[in-house]
Amino acid sequence: MDGRDAGIQNAAHLLSNALRGLALTGAGISAESGIPTFRGEGGLWRKYDPVKVASIEYFMADPSAYWSVSRERGGAALAARPNPGHRALAALEAAGRLTAVVTQNTDGLHQDSGSRDVIELHGSGRAVVCLDCGRREPRAEVQARLDVEMPPRCQSCGGGKLKPTVVLFGEPLPQPEISRAFELARHADVMLVVGTSLVVYPAAEIPLAAVRAGARLIVVNAEPTPFDGIAEVVIHGRAAEILPAVAARAVATGA
Numbered sequence: 629m630d631g632r633d634a635g636i637q638n639a640a641h642l643l644s645n646a647l648r649g650l651a652l653t654g655a656g657i658s659a660e661s662g663i664p665t666f667r668g669e670g671g672l673w674r675k676y677d678p679v680k681v682a683s684i685e686y687f688m689a690d691p692s693a694y695w696s697v698s699r700e701r702g703g704a705a706l707a708a709r710p711n712p713g714h715r716a717l718a719a720l721e722a723a724g725r726l727t728a729v730v731t732q733n734t735d736g737l738h739q740d741s742g743s744r745d746v747i748e749l750h751g752s753g754r755a756v757v758c759l760d761c762g763r764r765e766p767r768a769e770v771q772a773r774l775d776v777e778m779p780p781r782c783q784s785c786g787g788g789k790l791k792p793t794v795v796l797f798g799e800p801l802p803q804p805e806i807s808r809a810f811e812l813a814r815h816a817d818v819m820l821v822v823g824t825s826l827v828v829y830p831a832a833e834i835p836l837a838a839v840r841a842g843a844r845l846i847v848v849n850a851e852p853t854p855f856d857g858i859a860e861v862v863i864h865g866r867a868a869e870i871l872p873a874v875a876a877r878a879v880a881t882g883a
């Protein structure tokens with residue numbers, strides 16, 4: 629049994645006994661669904677300046693910068709489908725081994741894979757809200773208009789500030805979601821961190837809060853994270869390969 633198999637075994641064992649397990653996910657779990665990561669190799673922010681494309685200040689001044697990138701990249705994000713990593717987390721929730729998934733992602737793939745309790749720290753990329761009249765519409769409908777309309781306009785009031793319901797740079801994170809994530813973390817017995825390098829705060833403080841309150845930490849990530857040292861199990865690899873193996877053993881129990 630090599631180190632990775634031992635890690636999978638140990639993670640499955642911890643989760644099979646979890647009563648209040650909690651998962652925290654980041655871009656790494658969706659990369660294999662074709663959603664580009666932001667900071668990593670080939671990431672979106674190597675090509676675009678995040679301040680100019682995705683900050684609230686620039687968005688208010690000129691929404692077309694944001695929507696031009698969306699015209700180029702947004703279709704792929706909307707067409708993405710959950711991968712086996714997402715489905716493994718849904719299976720762990722269905723089996724009672726996870727109470728919820730806290731995610732930094734805005735792609736909606738956890739919900740698509742069957743996860744029921746998903747806490748979106750950075751909002752949802754699936755909807756768009758008009759900042760003038762408050763009307764919401766599905767992002768797919770706005771996306772479909774981008775070739776003929778830049779920036780897209782509100783179909784109700786004609787306003788030109790249609791904002792995705794994601795948290796842009798310079799915007800506060802949604803307080804109810806943050807509070808609930810920390811509340812669940814403080815009561816978690818097992819904390820499973822997947823696909824996030826844990827460098828963005830306050831999301832990175834969530835596993836810290838869980839460990840301080842006595843949770844046992846599992847980290848599944850392609851690269852080392854600052855929290856590997858306090859984790860009981862660290863598995864470096866692809867979430868879409870590792871999580872199904874962990875879930876299959878944890879759910880079948882006996883792990």
Ligand SMILES: [Zn+2]
Nearest residue numbers: 758761782785
């Ligand atoms: Zn409007």
